[in-house]
């Protein structure tokens with residue numbers, strides 16, 4: 154709490170004690186989108202305790218941030234970090250970018266909620282091709298594991314619909330029966346009680362493609378009373394994208410819940426330019442119901458390798474392949490030519506595999522990024538042998554490339570899209586703001602030099618210009634290196650219970 158002059162002896166004593174740390178002379182971007190200001194920020198324990206004019210606050214320790222920007226730690230709203238969080242928890246691809254909180258369990262895929270079934274169906278295998286990490290039958294089990302060995306970042310979790318289907322159904326190519334729906338509803342109740350923040354679906358993918366809208370509504374009704382979110386990788390992001398948006402909106406209205414359209418994009422050459430239509434549809438719906446969306450700042454997507462996407466793409470890179478690991482990072486066209494076979498046949502030979510598809514239009518990417526309500530989410534795939542560069546580069550690329558170099562929006566707006574806006578949309582209380590009382594999730598970066606270093610050719614590269622990253626008041630990244638600390642917490646759903 155901020156201290157008031159003359160507010161009583163206890164408050165006076167508190168104000169006279171020096172805070173543990175003061176970051177002085179910073180250019181503060183407070184996460185609200187308001188204009189930057191010069192100031193000092195005091196930190197005690199896991200909280201920001203005071204803001205002051207430059208050079209006015211004193212702490213037991215201090216960091217001179219002259220010339221640097223201080224912002225709330227970035228919130229990566231779209232991740233597949235479920236396993237990385239508990240597999241050592243270093244989270245290097247994230248903390249090196251200034252990310253302090255991730256939302257995991259996206260695209261219908263959560264690590265928790267399924268166990269002991271061996272190799273999971275694609276695309277669940279993007280978390281673990283072998284299947285041995287699928288060993289958390291409930292969210293409480295997973296949260297216990299996280300809290301026994303915390304990660305470097307905070308994390309909030311979605312229940313994956315495809316994961317629940319894989320656990321509850323013997324045949325994923327049909328709608329769930331009433332009994333299977335009841336099992337999935339019970340699993341959603343368990344997850345929400347444990348502290349998950351919503352349900353994710355990936356009806357684009359085979360394990361959930363046969364789920365009708367009625368199944369999605371029946372399951373999402375479990376979110377109504379507890380204020381959970383419906384977060385979706387929609388059925389279609391190409392020709393049929395408008396009906397897919399309409400289905401998402403219908404689910405939100407039917408259940409009285411907020412919806413999040415994940416990694417909004419318009420895929421395929423034939424659909425380039427159609428973000429004009431999709432954003433108009435989304436903006437219109439926002440007048441009547443809570444709708445949110447996120448986006449990654451690249452014109453290539455990445456997921457499992459599938460022949461159906463070849464004709465939509467100008468170029469395809471292999472991200473990983475179980476039988477042919479040597480092909481990771483190579484152009485599919487070159488792999489096929491080397492084998493003397495058509496690309497479709499090479500796809501078969503590489504399976505199971507992942508790929509990167511150049512299938513979006515740069516104008517659409519920029520239009521979606523610049524849409525005021527668009528949040529930033531990396532969709533990074535941390536277990537790919539040659540991952541899409543979004544895993545290591547998303548946030549510095551928005552700050553350095555799109556905001557500073559292209560001038561797509563001011564730096565205040567860029568920071569808001571990755572801090573205050575997602576904290577509000579995902580209900581992450583006390584996060585996403587530089588303000589007294591907020592958690593000390595902070596990033597110090599150089600606005601003149603911050604930039605992504607990861608490329609499609611060399612995707613595993615820490616970004617430039619990120620100085621110090623702090624999670625709950627503890628530094629996790631400093632001077633180009635991880636500190637090894639693991640102060641991350643599970644951010645549980647709050648509010649309506």
Ligand code: ZN
Nearest residue numbers: 260386415416
């Ligand atoms: Zn997805």
Ligand code: CU
Nearest residue numbers: 231259260532
């Ligand atoms: Cu995803």
